[in-house]
Amino acid sequence: MIEKTYEPASVEGRIYQAWLDAEAFAAGAGAEPGAETFSIVIPPPNVTGSLHIGHALNNTIQDILIRFERMRGKDVLWQPGTDHAGIATQMIVERRLMENQQPGRRELGREEFLKRVWEWKAESGGTIMNQLKRLGASADFSRERFTMDEGLSEAVREVFIALYRKGLIYRAKRLVNWHPVLETAISDLEVENIETDGKMWHLRYPVENSEDHIVVATTRPETMLGDVAVAVHPEDERYQHLIGKYVILPLVGRRIPIVGDEYADPELGSGAVKITPAHDFNDFEVGLRHNLRPINIFTTAARINGYAPKDYRGLDRFEARAKVLVDLEAIDAVMWVEDKKIMVPYDEKSKQVVIEPFLTDQWFVNAEVLAQRALAAVREGRTKFVPQNWENTYFSWMENIKPWCISRQLWWGHQIPAWYGPRLSTDPDFGNADKGPKVFVGATEEEAIAEAKSYYGRPVTVFNQGLTSGGYQEAFTQFETVQRARKQPELLAKLKETDPFAELQDSKAPIHRDEDVLDTWFSSALWPFSTLGWPEDTPELRKYYQTDVLVTGFDIIFFWVARMMMMGIEFLDEEPFHTVYVHALVRDEHGAKMSKTKGNVIDPLSLVDGYGADATRFTLAAMAAQGRDLRLAMSRVEGYRNFVTKLWNAARFLEMNECRRVEGYDPRANTLALNRWIVSATHRAVGAVTKGIEDFKFNEAANAAYDFVWGVFCDWYVELAKPVLTGEDEAAKAETRATAAFALDQILKLLHPFMPFVTEELWGETGKIGPAREKLLIVSRWPDLSGLEDADADAEMDWLIQLVSGIRSVRTEMNVPAGAKIALQIIGAGEETGTRVEANLAAIERLARLESVSYGSEVPAGSAQIILGEAVFALPLAGVIDLSVERARLEKDVAKIDDEIAKIDKKLGNEQFVAKAPEEVIEEQRTRRSDAADRRKKLLEALARLT
RNA sequence: GGGUGUGUAGCUCAGCGGGAGAGCAUUGCCUUCACACGGCAAGGGUCACAGGUUCAAUCCCUGUCACACCCA
Incomplete structure (x- = not known):
């Protein structure tokens, strides 16, 4: 007997376990022999994360597609897993250490610290995957992957080395976005520019050997300590006579040139700008054009360093600003100050820390080269965006792509497989500070040592203690000194005088591994193939790559889509997916973005608790119209909860009226118009739902199913069937009972991708009477009622x-x-x-x-x-x-x-x-x-x- | 400043060249033997505004206004 009320909480866990027991989620479960494949890789959520409403929508859509195609008999794989979220995870663990008053990561050392991170990951890393299960996600959890798994790490090394050898990965000194608290480079996508009330200070710089002066405007006066030039527009008549002259930088005393550069906007401020190439992206470009050597005045923690005058050293950037202003005032160099709205780069996560453009040595991917084929793939239609207009976002980003900084000054992640050593005196770049040390890249230390040996022509010593501790720096300097001396006999003789054994000091070359790790997205970019076993040539890889669809929010087009495209095409010569479905952003009822600070976050799990997973999923699907944000109103969730109840009660009614499935029932044999009609109408509904899902119009599919089940089946068919079911005509009664049971079966199938739990439960309940069910609903065939249209009925x-x-x-x-x-x-x-x-x-x-x-x-x-x-x-x-x-x-x-x-x-x-x-x-x-x-x-x- | 999108019933949203739709809310009736998380019925819209294209415009084009988001 079907219970009087449907209680999701008591049913969902049991049903989910039944699916797991039947291994219904396993790759290829329930597939027709020789069926075509349908595969989706989950956009890997952060291992630190927990499920928010955006994930719920994203994964509901993936699950709808997967369940639908599984029911259509395809060989289906939904590949789940998480990424290691380098910065976020390391921060959490460091914070935990601090809270528990344990030693910090530097005291612990790399190995011990990483042990702690793995412990934390083991403890709470499964959260989000478990939350997905509550939503009913039918991913193949037996294949769950993590970006730091050995296989995936091997893929990372392989890709790094291959791109390095091709010259597509290189090391360079560049301005990057620097997080002065975490002391690491971050991606420009992790920076959020926020409009802030700021000030514009107009500073007066005296022109050398003249009574003249030039006024520059700046929002960051402290950076003047690193000024190397003043730029004016070359055609600006006010300043033309000054181009080529010098100003004396106040407080510092440095003599810096006045250059003509179109970057200076005559309309803006005084028309003259100070140039600080080490601390501003635009200034950096100006610096390159005029061969100005950048002067970096900050430490990695954004305190003033030794390149600035003594008085300022050690001050943090905001203290330095205050002091600079006081000191400039004192010499009457501040002309005036105006209030101004300025864009300040904040760390996107905390929105607390101001990000600093910072000049450091980092590893970069030459993304511009990789982007070409990724662009062509979309232009030539091999990968399609749905809705199509997101192509523009993809194009505009890909066409203006910048070098991708992939190194992070963290410990949690894939350590860069690069070792450094001093250059030989025979090296053309010997002594060139800009070129940095000699680099050896290898998948293992042995490989790197072998590389190094063949370069040096002598044994090498690997220093693992790090640059700051241990003797590497010393050994490096000694090696270089001897190398330099070997070039000049008198220098060598002098060296031998002070140290008879000096010459031995380059008998063994010191090398040292890069301490930094790779950007998390470097490994996520490989996800569509690394999860399938690449670089091994596995059966899964051959079978499921190319995957079919990537389901993602638009905010992630740059993060995942673009990078997965570049890497997939580069290494497998085929796009990672033929379709990218971009769904909406979930907002609150009034259209505001959900955020913790606003307190308008709707927790999907509380919806599941309150209304059931089916109602939650159905709501998200029904509201997922293309090209529009999704405003989640509770009244809608409630409405779809009612829909679940309606379905439940209809099934209960049929059961009470002995509407059992009949062995060998043939809808073609129906005689009553009522029964011929409901079959015909079911056929129409199947068509509408099928088309909706195929076209990624989930709202249309969901609404078609809703209208049919409630508006047609419950409101009319069941009502019209009542007199037959309580009547005397046994033949009509039997036909109607069989038809009703048949139609309900089709309805359960039709609704299954949207509402898997209640449909599977009813499938089980209705399976208790009549012919035995062969299998669970999840692996049953999608309805096909072609030929059962009946215009007369x-x-x-x-x-x-x-x-x-x-x-x-x-x-x-x-x-x-x-x-x-x-x-x-x-x-x-x-x-x-x-x-x-x-x-x-x-x-x-x-x-x-x-x-x-x-x-x-x-x-x-x-x-x-x-x-x-x-x-x-x-x-x-x-x-x-x-x-x-x-x-x-x-x-x-x-x-x-x-x-x-x-x-x-x-x-x-x-x-x-x-x-x-x-x-x-x-x-x-x-x-x-x-x-x-x-x-x-x-x-x-x-x-x-x-x- | 550049780009994208959105303005349709009180609210949340579909539709997008030839008859204005849904859910919720509202109003009235119904404790009718599945369901009051229900049933039946009803009211409610110069489809933002102004031009244009067309035999025909809520839908296409241009502009204006408003809002949202993305990139500088």
């Missing part, structure tokens, strides 16, 4: 529904008490109407609450009249109804029809319309006009009869 039921609705409307408008049974008299019925009335007599009587149905030749006086087709359906209510009310009702109908006729006549009377509109449109208008005219005539007759 559709027409008859449409007529019946119109008749019943018509009578109901009149009853209400005439204030006939709901409980009162009334008589119906039919006048002027043709043969077809007569047949239809007879065939559906019981249903008409019941649904319209009639006590009798009879035929007459005249409409009884004082009747309410319903015009349907050629016939008049009269409700003789003399004495009960108010004739003036009935007249008003009919007149209103006439007015409506008149309006319509007038509109059509206007069209048909327009010569241009008749001449230019397509024939079928004109024909349609003519048909509509004649139908309307017929109806109008009947209504007028009915009105005439009233008097």
Whole structure:
């Protein structure tokens, strides 16, 4: 027996376990032999994360696609897993250490610290995957991967080395976005520019050997300590005479040139700008154009370093600003100050730390080269965006792609497989500080040592203690000193004088591994193939790559889509997916972005707790219209919870009326129009839902299913079936029972991708009686009712529904008490109407609450009249109804029809319309006009009869 | 400043060249033998504004206004 109420909380866990026990999520589960594949890789969520509503939408969509294709018999893989979220995870663990008053990571050392991170990951890293399970995600969790797994790490090393050898990865000194608290480079995508109330200081710099001065404007006065030039627009007449002259930098005393550069905007401020290449991206470019050597005045913690005057050293950047301003005031160098809205780069996560453009040695991917094929793939349609307009976002980012800084000054991540050593004196770059040390890249230390040995032609020593501790730096310096000395005999002789063994000091070359790790996205970019076993040539890789769809939010196009495309094409010569489905952002009811600080976050798990996973999923699907944000209103969730209940109760009703599935039931053999119709209507619904999912129009699919199940099956089929089920005609009863059970089966299948739990539960319940179920619903076949359309039955039921609705409307408008049974008299019925009335007599009587149905030749006086087709359906209510009310009702109908006729006549009377509109449109208008005219005539007759 | 998108019923949103739709909310009736998380019925819209294209515009084009987001 189906329970009286459906309680998601008590059902969902059990059903989910049943799927797991049946291994229904495993790659290829339930597939037809030799079926084509359908695969999706999850965009890997952060291992530190927990499920938010965006994940819920993202994964609901993936699960709908996966369950749908699995039911269509495809060989399906949904690959789950998480990424290691370098910065976020390291921060969490460091914070935990601090909170527990344990030693920090530097005291612990790399190895011990990493042990702690792995411990934390083991402890709470599974959170988000477990939360996905509560949503009903049918990913193959037996294949769950993590970006730091050995196999995936091997993929990272392989890719790094391959790109390095191709020259697509290089090391360079560049300005990067620097996080001065974490002391690491971060991606430009992790920076959020926030408009802030700031100030613009106008500073006066004296021109050398002159009474003249030049005024520069800046929002960051402290960076003046690192100024190396002043730029003016080359065509700015005010300053042309100064180009080539020098100013003396106040407080510092440095003599710096005035250069002409178009970067200086004559309209802005004074038209002159200070140039600080080490601390501003634009200034860096200006510096390159004018061969200005950047002066970095900050330490990695954004304190003033030794390149600035003594008085400022050790101050942090904000203290330095205050002091610089005081000191400039003192020499009267501050001309004036204005308030100004300025864009300040903040760390995107905390929005607390101001990010610093910082000049350091980092590893970069030459993304511009990799981007070319990734761009072509989309331009040439091998990978499509849905909705298509997201292509523009992809193009604009890819076309303006910058070198991708992939090194991070962290410990948690894939340590860069690069070792450094001093250069040999024979090296063309020997002694060139800008070129940095000699680099050896290898998958293992052995490989790196081998590389180094062949370079040095002598043994090497590997220093692992790090640059700061241990003797590496010392050994490096000694090696270089000897190398330098070898070039100049007198230097060597001098060296030998002080140290007889000096020459031995380059007998062993010191090398040292890069301490830094790679950007997390470097490994995420490989996800579509590294999770399938690459670089091994595995069966899974051959089978499931190329994957089919990447489902993602638009904010992630740059993060994942672009990088996965570049890497997939580079290493597998094929795009990682043929379709990118970009879904909406979930906002709150009023359209605001959800955020913890605003406190308007809707926790998907609390929705699951309150309304059930099915209602939560259905809501997200039903609201996932393309190209629009999704405002989540609780009333909608509640509405779909009601839908789940409705389905449950309908199934319960069928069970109570012994609507069992029948072995060998053939819908083609149905005789009753009611049954032929519901099969036909189910066929239509299957078509609409199928098309919706295929086209990624999940809202259309969900609404089609909703309308059919509630609006057609429950509201009409079940109601119309009631008289049959309680009637005497055993054959009709048997056919209706079997058909109802059959239709419910199709409904369960149709709804399964959206509402997996309640449908699987009902599948089980209805499987307890009648023929045994062969398998779980999750691996059952998607409905195919082709050939079961039935236009005659559709027409008859449409007529019946119109008749019943018509009578109901009149009853209400005439204030006939709901409980009162009334008589119906039919006048002027043709043969077809007569047949239809007879065939559906019981249903008409019941649904319209009639006590009798009879035929007459005249409409009884004082009747309410319903015009349907050629016939008049009269409700003789003399004495009960108010004739003036009935007249008003009919007149209103006439007015409506008149309006319509007038509109059509206007069209048909327009010569241009008749001449230019397509024939079928004109024909349609003519048909509509004649139908309307017929109806109008009947209504007028009915009105005439009233008097 | 550049780009993208959105303005349709009180609210949340579909539709997007030829008959204005749904859910919720509202109003009235109904404790009818699955379901009050229900049933039946009803009211409610110059489809932001102004031009244009077209035989025909809520839908296409241009502009204006408003809002949102992305990139500088």
